[in-house]
Amino acid sequence: MEGPLLLACNHPNSFLDAVILDILFKKPIWSLARGDVFKNPFYTRLLTWLKILPVYRTSEGVENLESNYTTFEACKDIFMNRGIVLMFSEGQCINEWHLRPLKKGTARLAIRSWKNGIDLNVLPVGFNYSSFRKFGKNIFLNFGGIITKDDIIINETDGKNHLSFNARLQEELAPLIFEIPTEDIMLQEKLLVVKPGKMSKIVLSLPAFIGLIFNAPFYLPLRSFARLKTSHTDHYDSVLTALLVLLYPFYLLLVAGLLCWITGSWISWLILLVLPFSAWAYVQLKDQLDK
Structure with a gap:
């Protein structure tokens, strides 16, 4: 517009x-x-x-x-x-x-x-x-x-x-704007949750597990840092998202570089595609609400 x-x-x-x-x-x-x-x-x-x-x-x-x-x-x-x-x-x-x-x-x-x-x-x-x-x-x-x-x-x-x-x-x-009491989980599920299909759960379950394992070392410290810096405010989600977006490319390069150094194979650089896809797969299947 x-x-x-x-x-x-x-x-x-x-x-x-x-x-x-x-x-x-x-x-x-x-x-x-x-x-x-x-x-x-x-x-x-x-x-x-x-x-x-x-x-x-x-x-x-x-x-x-x-x-x-x-x-x-x-x-x-x-x-x-x-x-x-x-x-x-x-x-x-x-x-x-x-x-x-x-x-x-x-x-x-x-x-x-x-x-x-x-x-x-x-x-x-x-x-x-x-x-x-x-x-x-x-x-x-x-x-x-x-x-x-x-x-x-x-x-x-x-x-x-x-x-x-x-x-x-x-x-x-x-x-x-949805009017949902914070304690009304049933209404949150009705209005806010988009459930993945059965086929999606089957196809994405293994990549999602890989995403959980390999992205956790990056995600968990940043989550703790964001919680510490934004306690008693409503800025946690925005700060965490900014940290993830800014720092994730460096994490990918670090992991890919280590694998390449360990294996000596250029194929290790495919991790630059595999890790983001696995993280996306995990996001599709994880809980969608703050409960």
Whole structure:
């Protein structure tokens, strides 16, 4: 979809939400993130390079709220160049299957853009993950109906304008997001699990076992490290996924190099194909829920 476009999403799984949308869309997506991450100058440069801009909340210091105007001006420039911006309308990331009350940030950005003559479209997006603690998961990504300036009251007071926008966005997002209590395993299985067929279980059982044995030395230490670094937060899944994606190629090269050195045969390099396939096979057959 072409811009100017504002993606208005729920936020169940940290920066993994943004990565998934960035992969799906042809155009690069600018994301808005919590302002407290930008305290370090190095992180500020890195996040800006990654097309991530800060949005500050009152809890992060009233003195920082002025910076939001700079971010909104940057978004205005992006929209005028037919770009795409992603905003998590709930504000905070929480690992759950539930649509929380919407903050005012998305409404402010959309209405400000419309009042500046930008023909902005707002696309509601709903994320639903089968797991927040395991690598390899089912993701149910749903898109709602486009919201335009003709659907919203924008000529009243700011308060009424924001209420009008959030009411419409809530109406669009609600059907896109599964409402599942954390303790309701039966409902999770019904809505989130995709069961493999009998033939798949037969064909993939041996490769899956190989994948479990040979990938465990790589996976288990990273899982422990991610748990340690993200305790008491909802960022574990995203951090673990990033570590696995970044480091797995080096693990493959290490294993292939060791086998080649031990056997003296170039055939050992086929492990570069065998190990990823075996890992994929294991993911197809493993438990899909965090139970």
